[in-house]
Amino acid sequence: MTPANHARKGSSMCGFTLIELLIFISLITTVLVITIGAVSYAISALNDSRNRTLASHYPTELAEWMRFRRDVCYLGDLTDHAGSSLEETLTRYYCFNDIDIANNQTCLDPDEWPPEVASCNACNYTLGGNLQRCAGLAESAINNRVEVTITTSWYSNNAKQNVTTYMFLSSQ
Numbered sequence: 001m002t003p004a005n006h007a008r009k010g011s012s013m014c015g016f017t018l019i020e021l022l023i024f025i026s027l028i029t030t031v032l033v034i035t036i037g038a039v040s041y042a043i044s045a046l047n048d049s050r051n052r053t054l055a056s057h058y059p060t061e062l063a064e065w066m067r068f069r070r071d072v073c074y075l076g077d078l079t080d081h082a083g084s085s086l087e088e089t090l091t092r093y094y095c096f097n098d099i100d101i102a103n104n105q106t107c108l109d110p111d112e113w114p115p116e117v118a119s120c121n122a123c124n125y126t127l128g129g130n131l132q133r134c135a136g137l138a139e140s141a142i143n144n145r146v147e148v149t150i151t152t153s154w155y156s157n158n159a160k161q162n163v164t165t166y167m168f169l170s171s172q
Contacts, residue, residue: 044157051154051161054128059150059165062135065101066148070169078146078169081113082137091138091149092116095123097131120151130154145170 016024069078083092094114117123120134127133136149150165 048156051128051131051156052163054131055152055154055161055163058127058131058133058152059163061101062096062133062150063148063165063167066135066167066169070146070171074171078137078148079139079144081116082139082146091136093119093122093134093136095120096133096135097123097127120153125154127152140168142170 066078081092081094083090093116095117096114099114117134120132120136123132123134125132131152131154133150133152136151138147139145140147146169148167148169150167152163154161
């Protein structure tokens with residue numbers, strides 16, 4: 001065997017075959033697809049967890065604001081904004097997306113209430129990026145009592161999610 005033949009024979013045994021390359025590329029592709037899917041699912045779960053946390057915080061914040069209005073501004077401030085049996089609609093709805101509740105601790109300005117809307121579906125999703133907070137107020141059959149329904153909604157995986165808080169506020 002001549003040195004040239006020996007060199008040719010050794011070099012043909014050092015490379016990868018086409019089938020080995022295809023198997024390697026398919027394994028790497030599979031690992032990347034699985035990793036991207038896992039990261040995508042983790043991001044979706046994180047966003048859902050964030051929305052649920054905010055959706056449980058926002059109704060509590062509004063409920064405390066309503067209690068403040070009852071205690072400091074008296075119940076009349078809330079009954080002025082509640083629907084009654086004398087009206088066409090028993091419940092009046094308000095979107096509390098744009099009002100700064102944390103810094104709005106006054107009783108004097110009636111314009112601090114958001115405008116009334118037809119229903120909670122009329123609220124936009126601007127609170128915290130993609131949530132809506134709506135309150136429905138109705139005078140109860142029991143005198144000096146207001147029924148409050150606070151609903152915070154968001155969309156997750158094309159399905160509407162809600163957190164709802166119910167409370168009664170009375171003058172006693």
